[in-house]
Amino acid sequence: MTNKTTLIIGGTSGMGLETAHRIVAQGGHVTLVGSSAAKLDAAKAKLGALADIIRTDLTDTAAVEALIARIETETRHIHGLVNAAGVFAPKPFLEHEAADYDRYMSLNRATFLLTQAVARNMVAHGGGAIVNIGSMWAKQAVRATPSSAYSMAKAGLHALTQHLAMELAPHGIRVNAVSPAVVITPIYGAFIEPEQIEATLTGGFDGFHPIGRVGRPADVAATIQHLLSDNTAWVTGAIWDVDGGVMAGVA
Known part of the structure; x- marks a missing residue:
């Protein structure tokens, strides 16, 4: 990802932030989109000059x-897009x-329209790679x-993911998408006290995974980074189970 720009929507924590760290470590540029000014500032401080933030x-x-309009006027090539935003409140x-329903669907609406804006940038500049963070819960x-x-x-x-793979391949x-199972991220803070997330998930869900443990953001970010890279140049429309x-x- 050296010298390439990746937009990470929902990139201030968890899998999105870990992906940003990996991209920056390889000399790539990231732009993080999030709703929390404090989290955006903290991410910027950690990632340094190769990161921009948008609240x-x-x-x-x-x-x-407003964000769509900003993307549409972007003159740089957006090489990669990671749709990492999400909420989880069982x-x-x-x-x-x-x-409750509208909260989830409003995120899907934003994802759809923002992805469309980024795809137009990619079309204008000769291509790119998109990775969506899906979920095992969509399957089971x-x-x-x-x-x-x-x-x-x-x-x-x-x-x-699959429809866009078909439509955008000619461009x-x-x-692609990743489909994680239980991963220790702040998303569980909707119903678990933040300081108890790791202990609760490892205690209650390690055995749910045949590998014997819940996931960490790095487990999923490694696959996201792989799917963004040229190492997967012949992979599109795939929904990869990264689920232990x-x-x-x-x-």
Whole structure:
């Protein structure tokens, strides 16, 4: 990724931030999009001169439109896009409210429109690579974490991955996704106290994975980086299970 620019939407923590670290370590440039000014500033401080930051609330239609306009006026080639934004708040189907559903779908809407803007940049400059962070929950239900609306949203992202792979291939744009299982990231802070996330997940879900442990951001970021690189130049439309073996069968 040396001398290439990658836009990471939702890049201030977890898998997105770890991917940014890996890209910068290889001399690539990253632009991180997030909603928290504090997290953006902290990420910038860690990543240094090869990182830019943009504060945007992806659930705010006007803010998304402003970011789209900014992307459309970008003269640099955006070589890579990582769609890493997400929320995860398990709730039984019968208890879901419209606001819960809308929260997930507003992120999908933002992802769709921002990806379209970036793809236009890639078309104008001769190609690129897009990686979406999907989810094992889009493929397999888990009784302990009822997630119907979340799973519906992520299944849509998987479908979008394959459709865009077909449509954008003639423009030299590859589109793939990763499908993680349980990974220790701040996303679980919606229902677990932040300082308890690691202990809760390792204690409750290590055995859920045939490999014997939950994932770390680096486990997934390594695959994202691989899919962005020329090492996977003949890979598009793939949804890679990076899940400790969960989709192979629960231990």
